[in-house]
Amino acid sequence: MSTKFDVTETLDVQGASCPMPVVKTKQAIDDLEEGEVLEVVATDSGSMSDIEGWAAGTDGVELLEQVDEGDVYKHYVEKTA
Amino acid sequence: MSSDTQPSGDAAAPTEAELRQRLEDLEAQLADLEAAVGDDQKQMTIVATKGTLDMAYPPLILASTAAAFGWDVVVFHTFWGLDILHEEKSKNLKLSAVGNPSMPMPNALAALPGMDAMATRMMEKKIDENNTATIEELIELSLDSGVDLQACQMTIELMDYDEDDFYDGVTTGVGAATALQHMADSDVQLLV
Numbered sequence: 573m574s575t576k577f578d579v580t581e582t583l584d585v586q587g588a589s590c591p592m593p594v595v596k597t598k599q600a601i602d603d604l605e606e607g608e609v610l611e612v613v614a615t616d617s618g619s620m621s622d623i624e625g626w627a628a629g630t631d632g633v634e635l636l637e638q639v640d641e642g643d644v645y646k647h648y649v650e651k652t653a
Numbered sequence: 654m655s656s657d658t659q660p661s662g663d664a665a666a667p668t669e670a671e672l673r674q675r676l677e678d679l680e681a682q683l684a685d686l687e688a689a690v691g692d693d694q695k696q697m698t699i700v701a702t703k704g705t706l707d708m709a710y711p712p713l714i715l716a717s718t719a720a721a722f723g724w725d726v727v728v729f730h731t732f733w734g735l736d737i738l739h740e741e742k743s744k745n746l747k748l749s750a751v752g753n754p755s756m757p758m759p760n761a762l763a764a765l766p767g768m769d770a771m772a773t774r775m776m777e778k779k780i781d782e783n784n785t786a787t788i789e790e791l792i793e794l795s796l797d798s799g800v801d802l803q804a805c806q807m808t809i810e811l812m813d814y815d816e817d818d819f820y821d822g823v824t825t826g827v828g829a830a831t832a833l834q835h836m837a838d839s840d841v842q843l844l845v
Contacts, residue, residue, distance in 0.1 A: 587784045591718040595794060598721035622718075629722050631693060 580608035593619040612647040697841040704733030706746040713791035720798035729832040731805035
């Protein structure tokens with residue numbers, strides 16, 4: 573599936589479980605510039621709730637979309653500041 | 654028709670210039686208060702007292718995740734919690750088969766020799782299969798994310814540990830007062 577977002581970087585955390593998807597997402601976002609979009613590909617079903625919660629509680633990021641593809645979960649996070 | 658808006662000659666009534674000045678003073682005070690109180694930086698203090706494999710995970714998972722939120726995090730390790738920071742012991746934390754109702758065996762059996770080792774091996778196998786991070790990985794991750802992992806000085810001496818036994822980056826030489834100070838400023842305080 574191609575995305576409607578202009579993805580700058582893709583973070584592959586397939587196989588990793590809590591807390592890795594969130595912690596690695598944070599580290600990857602730190603390396604991006606304002607306005608850039610990170611795609612996170614995870615297999616941890618808890619990442620749907622965890623990344624949503626992390627994005628809501630963190631300044632300077634916006635969760636654009638989460639896609640449940642059954643076996644993988646994709647998250648699109650923009651660095652806004 | 655009212656004459657209320659006219660200067661009345663009443664000495665107690667403030668002039669417009671005085672009111673403006675007062676407003677500016679209050680705005681400045683408000684800005685100072687907001688700067689002091691309203692900063693978004695959340696703080697968390699966890700006191701980790703247990704050194705079994707299952708009890709080592711929650712403090713480290715919460716600490717590394719909170720750091721990802723940008724929180725200022727201290728984990729104060731005391732008593733058996735020190736084993737989590739101990740470079741050698743942290744790699745060999747054990748699970749207790751006794752007194753754990755979730756274990757698929759009665760206590761009378763769990764108390765037999767070798768049962769703790771068996772329970773530990775089972776858990777380690779699960780951790781490996783599920784790709785769950787090891788304690789060592791979570792420690793490195795927490796330190797890299799700026800979590801302050803503290804080792805209680807009194808219990809270091811009580812347990813005959815050496816400061817060099819701990820991972821590089823662990824804070825030693827701290828006690829209850831240091832922990833309390835951070836707790837008092839924290840939004841979240843947990844005892845594990």
